[in-house]
Amino acid sequence: MSLQLNDQTRYERGLAKLAEVDGKAGEEVVAPLGDLGRYIIEFAFGDIYNREGLSLREREIATVAMLTVLGRETQLKVHIGAALNVGLSAKEVEETIIQTVPYAGFPTAINAMNVLKEVVKERV
Template identity: 50%
Template sequence: MTKSDRGTAVNRRSLLAAGALISAVEVSTAPAASAASSRYVRGMAVLRRVSGDRGAEVIESLSDVAPDLGRYVVEFAYGDVYARPGLDLRQRQLVTIGALAAQGDTAPQLRFHIDAALQVGLSPVEVVEALIHIVPFMGFPRALNAVNVARDVFADRGITFKPPAQTDGRDRYERGVQKLVEVDGQHGLDVVESLRDIAPDLGRYVVEFAFGDVYHRPWLTAPQRQLVTIGALTAFGDTAPQLRVHLGAALRVGLSRDQVVEALIHVVPYAGFPRVLNAVTVARDVFEELPG
């Protein structure tokens, strides 16, 4: 193998590692013109809207090892899922950011989708806010790693902005209770009360930190926050009780049942069918328990 060949191989491996759900131009791995499916054509059109011209080399890099994988990304992730009408592209990127950040080992894909989020119109503040929002659900390490990815994307794009900081001086528990009732209703208070006999401080932290600090931040709307939450809890898996609460909260703050189901379906390309099937079972139970 020549030095040039080795360089090409290394570049191909790096592109594969980038793993981004690819970009936007037909390349040699596209189906032949006579065999191109409507799903592929539709997927490439959506992909252009999401990613501009980025990522064509990733598709090309699959041609010698898994050309069908590139086709599946275009046809299924974009031609089937992203093309569905239930959520707009900004909403879909919030779900995606939540799902990828929650999994913790998806930095290349998160990089691609933070860039895509900016491409479809989310602001840098909204992107960072979505990453801060996952802390109560997934912990600080995943959020810190994701924010570092966002910093790199902003630098690549030449984006500078003044990040906002919370200045509300009210008592954290007071504002947390207010936000908890707004999002979860009486059920949220019941959960906190249920901890009083075993871990009262845990209940207080839920109120003060999760809702008084994080949920109270004004830089995402309540429906946007629930889209991030749904993406994160579904992708993480093993969170049925929490997902039940937050699917109900999503309906409470204004998302429709169709939008909730759409957010769950959107997670499939990022976390797979089993987690989404489990989440849909939770959603069915929530819908049956709530009026309307």
């Protein structure tokens, strides 16, 4: 499959943004996904994460909140790491998780808090 020039630029832009947000961890997650990984890089990181209007910190706050509410713990682990990479403190991530309790309940927040503890422990 050959990429058109616009697609290649979009892919490269996405790969650069992914590296900025997730460091090496993001590429390791999407690399084995083949075309699905390419779509994630192009769309999520090439298009959405490159939009103006929200900082990377704000985007990761929103992403951590959504993944918490949806109970997507595997992806939450990656994005908690990303949140820390783009400047959020562990306390700010904790507060983001706590903010989800009135809307998603305690079980999802407990699971997310355990993921946060795991990510922080791995970084020490």
